[in-house]
């Protein structure tokens with residue numbers, strides 16, 4: 290049995306009070322999902338409906354509309370990532386879900402219960418059903434690793450007899466059993482975040498909020514933390530809502546993504562669909578470095594808006610799961626009798642689904658270009674004309 294599986298909760302332990310707004314997110318066995326394609330729409334755990342947040346202007350300054358008309362659903366059991374640039378409204382959004390900010394319009398629903406108008410006392414309780422991890426870990430420096438993880442249990446009123454085995458179980462889960470007596474200052478960033486994850490899971494939340502949880506970590510440590518979060522989701526069924534400005538985080542572990550820009554969600558959907566077919570300019574800008582392909586500088590610099598005599602037209606061909614590994618270039622060359630010059634290309638995957646991008650040049654004049662485009666269409670490949678070269 291894995292360390293994660295061994296943490297399956299006795300349902301009565303550490304659950305929060307029976308208030309509906311509170312019990313909405315308290316521990317109950319959540320359905321496990323087997324891979325990155327969770328059973329869709331089991332139920333909606335978090336829903337934001339037409340949510341807006343305006344911060345009052347200070348000292349004569351104008352009010353700031355941080356969020357406008359946000360509609361967002363997080364399904365039970367999935368990992369949803371909200372991505373956007375600095376100042377887009379990500380932190381405000383996550384703070385509305387854990388009750389640290391109140392919406393100025395719209396509704397926030399936790400497991401179908403409108404918590405927007407709940408008093409602070411109810412929110413304090415509801416937060417016990419929500420775990421949270423932070424960019425800078427927020428550990429108490431004067432407490433050992435063990436005592437940091439124990440803290441939420443102590444606050445929830447667990448007895449000493451309950452706390453010790455639960456903390457041991459959590460430290461095994463995050464692979465830090467040998468660090469129980471250490472202090473945060475003695476740990477690496479990745480180890481601190483593992484403590485943060487253990488602490489966040491202590492009261493068996495159904496929802497884990499991650500606020501730029503890997504932004505302070507190096508790429509390798511980031512991967513190990515993301516792998517741990519994916520296991521927490523997959524094996525414990527914990528729903529995860531994360532905010533990030535890093536597209537690799539979305540690509541690595543999220544099932545769904547929402548792109549936020551200027552306080553509005555400009556695009557959302559299945560990660561594979563959004564990343565491989567970005568519709569909004571903000572999404573295109575975010576994904577270009579990860580799922581796009583860079584043109585060689587000499588080609589990018591010589592791209593022309595109009596064809597030139599004897600020149601070539603540059604096409605970007607996008608491949609998705611079904612055709613990513615098909616021998617498209619040789620097939621087109623054979624069928625159409627035209628040689629395609631390959632300028633750039635890559636094959637990658639999101640989850641288990643491969644995708645690819647190929648940039649080719651085709652003679653602009655004569656029947657070649659039309660024949661190649663018709664052939665690409667017949668293979669159901671998406672094609673974008675980038676320009677022309679001499």
Ligand SMILES: Nc1ncnc2c1ncn2[C@@H]1O[C@H](COP(=O)(O)OP(=O)(O)OP(=O)(O)O)[C@@H](O)[C@H]1O
Pocket residue numbers: 344345353354355373374375376377378379380381382534
């Ligand atoms: N307490 C506040 N009072 C006034 N304005 C605020 C407050 N908090 C946030 N804002 C403003 O709301 C907007 C969104 O801020 P927010 O922190 O949510 O963005 P973010 O996407 O999380 O940015 P970052 O990635 O830099 O943390 C910004 O214009 C910010 O200045």
